[in-house]
Amino acid sequence: MPENTKNMPTVRGAKISKYPIEHFVADPEDTPIQATDSAVSTEAPVSLWLEAWRNLRTQPLFLISAFLILAVIFVALFPGLFTNEQPNAQCMLANSDGGPAPGHPLGFTQQGCDILARVMYGTQSSLTIGLFATLSIVVFGGTIGAVSGFFGGWVDAVLARLGDIFFALPLILGAIVVVQIPFFRENRNVWTIVLILAAFGWPQIARITRAAVIEVRDADFVIAARSLGVSRTGALVRHVIPNSLAPVIVIATISLGVFIVAESTLSYLGIGLPPDVMSWGNDIFSAKSSLRSNPMALFWPALALSLTVLSFIMLGDALQDALDPKARKR
């Protein structure tokens, strides 16, 4: 890493390279190096997050994604406002695979249920599963990965090998065993699914976090912080983790969608939500048996799922930009 960047010549415009380069290299004048270098030491621990937040709330990407996410949460909390049907509405076989009809703008499923109502009422379960399973793996897997990467040595060996064991466990095997634990056996619900997905999903994010932490643990700013007397744990929490978040955010946002879909795969294996709980995963799985004759039954829940994932991916992008002082201004 260059030691002194202050006097770096401006290369922009110089005909050294054949291709214009501005689209991947930040302009030095756009990068607040001076500002960073002259940061007041007393503000340092909070400034990253605080600055990120200040920056975030003015970003259109963030505003759009936040609006979308709030909208999805609103639907999850008050699904009844978006459909005329009752949650326990009767599904009539006479309507099987029917197209849009008055009062039923999206048509019917194979069992003759109103698709709009099912998508709206399914939001709650699916969002709960996606959000909380993701949150669990980020907190649990992230912590294990960060500790393992930062401290190395035998801590790393033990935690990483533990991850290997868990990663190799077949999900189906673990899931079948979990759902037969007496407590879950009689009341299988979204939290059972969250538990299963989190229990077998954390090693992946742990490995990614570990890699990201290894990448920055020996960086100059960490060594600088340590030499200024910051404890190892302090350096990990204040300096290493914030700078390792980017890949973790990527994995988390995608996993959110993957988890919501995984619930339908669990249904396919007979260990998902009970069939009378409405969720996008259950709907997507049911739609499979009428895929060729009624593809719309698949399309709408999948669309709802896509929009949700999209809003979280956008949020993730915005967050990354906000956390990365160099990319921020671009």
Added chain:
Amino acid sequence: MRYSRTSKILGIAAIVALSLSACGGGGDDKSTAGGGDASRVIIADGSEPQNPLIPTNTNEVGGGAVLDLIFAGLISYDADGKPQNEVAESIETKDSQNYTIKLKADQKFTNGDPVTASSFVDAWNYGAAAKNAQLSSYFFESIEGYDEAAAEGSKVDKMSGLKVVDDNTFTVKLKQPESDFPLRLGYSAFFPMPAEALKDPKKYGEHPVGNGPYKFDGKDAWQHQQQIKLVPNEGYEGPRKAQNAGVTFKIYQNDTTAYQDLISDNLDVLKTIPTSDIKNFKNDLGDRSIESPYAGNQTIAIPYYLDNWKGEAGKLRRQALSMAINRDEITKVIFNGGRTPAKEFTAPVLDGYSDSIPGSENLAYNPEKAKELWKKADSIEPYDKSEKLTIAYNADKGDHKTWVEAVVNNIKNNLGIEVSGKPYATFKEVRTDATEQKLTGAVRAGWQADYPSLANFLGPIYTTGAGSNDAVYANKKFDAAINKGLSAETVEEGNKAMNEAQEMLLSDLPAIPLWYQVAQGGWSTQVTNVEFGWNGVPLYYAITGK
């Protein structure tokens, strides 16, 4: 209440010795009628046999389809389920308890060994003895001496009821008169085995040697999880002579995949159209498809150990439940007509079937009466809402979810009670809960015939203590009526007794019959002469190229 298998299976006085020997050798008129290219090797869908291919150790369709082609039993069944002689010259009895079985002379296994009386007797003894742990051992339970050989931990390896008279004759003594015994002899458990089989069953199970219309194609005929290659057995001279140059069972993990291969002409015959394509297959295949009823049904059993479903109130609720299910609509919408609404507990392809047994109105859709009966039951004994009704099914094999959901919606809409499907991850888990009487609700049941007889649908499921009696139904009068069927002397009398027994079932409803199975199958543009048998399996030997 551990499930005893003691014989209540007995049944109708079906076709007795004389008629059996009379129709021997007949029944192959259809196979030659269509003509077609006999040099084609037919590629059919199969599933990996669950066990080594030993006749007495195979009780599922994947292995059964192969065994039926490489073996010839004493009798076989034609397309309609009528028995025809294969290896048997005659099966005679005077009292329905002592049978004398004569074999045709000069029959050979494909390894050159002669098929003799001991080929049968030794194979059956092997199958019955507990120490050999053969899955189909209970098929021999009617034979005298079975109890000694099949008792847990028994070292006895011979049944006293079997005696070899000479090379081509043996006698069978049953524990009690059972007039439908000869009808069972076409089932795979009763096939003969050569001496080498019993010397090293493990090795034999990988490379079975039989006496049927086909044989294994050399050493590598069975490539596990991939295919089983059969070629015609030139030495076979029976009613099921091969009309093609071989049958290759391509092993599939699911029907949907096999269907894709069928419509792209990579597979010649598919015996089950997947549920996801039930609405498309007639369009995709046109006249290359078939819907052919076979001896199987679908029911939901409701255990009597559940408080809501016992006694007089329980009986009324069972009837209400049954009347709340619109079988016509479900079979039409969900199965696209590929099932037939049930009118009783057996199947229409069987001899003696009747669709107008008194009580069959309990299986007709009648939502008003259902509500009325439900109310009436509540006045006797209030419905305990904390015990939510569920319908258990297994998610690992067969697509049950769709129809269970439709039935659940029917009940919900018409009776206004809480009910839901209850998927189990594995088949064994449902079975274990059922046999240990730990079910918390109804369970998907149903029966595929082993041999074509009404008794096969009633005895093993509804008699007291029977092996598949998931409802734990116990009715002495019913048991007596089934027993009466055993001792009947003519076909008609036997069937009449069986249907009288069914009247009790129709009123008590230990299980609620839903519909009869219909084989929905299809074939490629390369083959013709495809016909399905009484058990829903294509008659592979009759298929030819175009």
Added chain:
Amino acid sequence: MARFLLRRFLQLIPVFLGATLLIYFLVFSLPGDATAAICGEKGCTPAVEAALREQYNLDQPFWVQYFLYLKGIFTFDLGTNFAGQPITDILARVFPTTARLAIMALVFEAVFGIVIGLIAGLKKGKLFDSTVLVFSLVVIAVPIFVLGFLMQFVVGVKLEWANPTVSGDATFTELILPALVLGLVSFAYVLRLTRTAVIENSGADYVRTATAKGLSSRRVVMVHVLRNSMIPVVTFLGADLGALMGGAIVTEGIFNVNGVGNTLYRAVLNGEAPVVVSIVTVLIVVFVLANLLVDLLYAWLDPRIRYA
């Protein structure tokens, strides 16, 4: 370095013991009686069930079963499955096919994921970036059993570009379509990981230094931006190899591939502990080796990372 490698190989031993013990215990505690799976739809008599239990040691307590299995491993006799086939035969049959499939899927997701992710990262916010985002959303939101079925139906049945199913030989060409399907979800991960890292790194000081030195932008991108963006991607790919091998239940089912995923799935459903444990043991070795390789790659990709 040698000590580092030795240590990692020695770590295999506790991993092996821990994993086999854990998995054996999980299979042991699966609900339902294993003999019910053997006996099937029609059931069998209590005497036969008892004989079967004895034959497969199902009547023994957990520890005895586990030690019998361990003993088997050291005498190179893994036993048989319930159908009587030696487990070594099963492993020899399914692992080559699955390894081919998984490696093809890995190459697919790595190549396409990195290339497209790189371009999307360089053109952040442009049309290409947005198109790629929409495509990855589709991949994420539609489950594999639908996507796989659609690709099979369109490519195999309608267009007839390939056979819809894979034959027993599982040749390279037959496996292209299943590998594409199998790698799809991971492709989305690789793509977004690459994109993020590229965006992060293209503003880094050393990139500006490199540009300042007068390097061509192609070289800057390939050597400096890309190489430094590879750590999360390589980590993900390393962990994914094992997942692709063991978790391809749905894809293998759709294309009728006779591989690890389905064999494992069936063995779990039947409660065949020795089969499950044997397969998972091989998978764990794959995991540990893949992760070791990844750790070694870190040092190559980023010289600041050292191993003692």
